[in-house]
Amino acid sequence: MQRLDKFLCDRNIGSRSQVKGCIRQGMVKVNGETVCRPEAKIEEEQDRVEYCGEVLKYQKHAYYMLNKPAGVVSATRDRSCQTVTDLLKETGHVDLFPAGRLDKDTEGLLLMTNDGELAHRLLSPRKHVEKVYYCELELPLSEQDISRLEEGVDIGEGRLTQPAKVEKTGERSIHLAITEGKFHQVKRMLLAVGNRVSYLKRIAMGSLVLDEGLKPGDWRELTEEEIKSLKG
């Protein structure tokens, strides 16, 4: 059971107060009957809720794609810095967390969700989920450096990194695909071949690809297809 206004908020119809107004105005039907009380309880998995004639499907979990901007930390709270969850406050979801971390100065794709099971699966080292990064480098990368990155490099973890895929996109830029997620992994891999990352952006994680239309700081809900293919 859930309050009607919360159900509508969770479906991104508006803020709690906006949603209450819509309900009081008679814009919401439950099982064909107009319900004007925001506090009315519904059986969210069974009841048919309509907002302005559109049926709102129940979703147990929420999934958002964020283009993380530099300067924001990948955490749910922080004493002094803005966090990625602060950026999604207006969704009304209070239980979102980032599935994985990007460094404070890294930009790009971050899945924000309240689905712990999916996050666990995506982040489990045993699942080898591929993450693709666009990296700008301080120095040009030689063919030998590329081979070393592809074979695995020593980043001080007691064993070489798993084989990576490298695609040169410019004189000093690459796409690097890795299946691990060690602390500062990409920066440390490039340091291991005598280079340095000057700009880093994650562009894909598993089947999920950063929407080019999202500017840093922007977010959107995942589509049903994106959710389905992430869940595999």
Ligand code: URA
């Ligand atoms: N590797 C890094 O070095 N930093 C990130 O933010 C992500 C991967």
